[in-house]
Amino acid sequence: MDAELNRLRIIAVARAAFAGEGLDLPMREIARRAGLGIATVHRHFPARSDLVTAALAELVAECRGDMRASLDEPDPWRALSGVVHGFAKHRLRDRGLNEALFGSHPAAAAFAVDRREQARAMEQLVARAREAGAVRPDVTVEDVRVCLGAIASFRLGHSATDLQRLVELLLIGLAADASASPERGARRLRPRRQAIP
Template sequence: MDAELNRRRIIAIARVAFADEGLDLPMREIARRAGLGIATVHRHFPARTDLVTAALAELVAECRGDMQTFLDEPDPWRALSGAVHGFAEHRVQDRGLNEALFGSHPSAAAFAVDRREQARAMEQLVRRAREAGAVRPDVTVDDVRVCLGAIASFRLAHSTTDLQRLVDILLIGLAADVRGEAVR
């Protein structure tokens, strides 16, 4: 019973810590925050990858579901812009999740398949939007990745309104129909 409570506590602490500080936070610090010894943490999670996987698995599954929703959206612009907005609204506050899905952090090796699937899905969204004329004809998936990188680097020390403004500006830059107003 205590072992299971300790495991859940470690995962909860790690999830918050990784979100705030990234995946490089030492396991010793997670143990300290959980009020446990490092040996207890290592009994449950022998390697950092085990802890990262346990802490982020639920969030990565949510991302998978979100992306499927965008892929199922029949309107190509709404699908692509929804994916960008979704990333900004739900993921920018979670540094660890960004590192796991959009970076190449070694501790996030368990999510390599998810990273590839997310990349393929984004390629599909961009291709659909380009074929429908919803984005400029020269827009590539790399352009969208640059946008996501800009959003990921934006920390919420700024206001949420500033973040929304950034997303709107980035999407206007991608859109085929630029009228000087936010494209949604």
């Protein structure tokens, strides 16, 4: 029983630490925050990748569900812009999750399949939005990845309001005819405009 409680405590501490500080936080520091010895942590999680997998599994599953919901969303613009908004939300809350799903951190190798599935889903969302005329005809999935990269590089010292403004500007850049018709671009953005908590 004590062993299982220790394991759950390590996972909870690691999840919070990875969310705030990324996946490179030393295992020894996680052990210290959990009030346990490093040997206890290694007994449960011999490698960093084991701990990363355990700490982020639930969050990755939630992202999987969110992406499925986006693919099921009948409005192509709402689907694509919703993913961008969701990514920004996780940028503020879950630095480790972004590194696991969108970065190249070696400790996140267990999520390689999820990363590929997320990439394929993004390609579908962009293709749908382009076919529906919801985005500019020259927009590619790489353009959307550039937008996500801009969000990922956002300095967390700034406010959530600043990040929200960045997201809105990026979406205006993707939206069909947004530059030629600000009213049309604003109308397209309004359904997904939401404060990032």
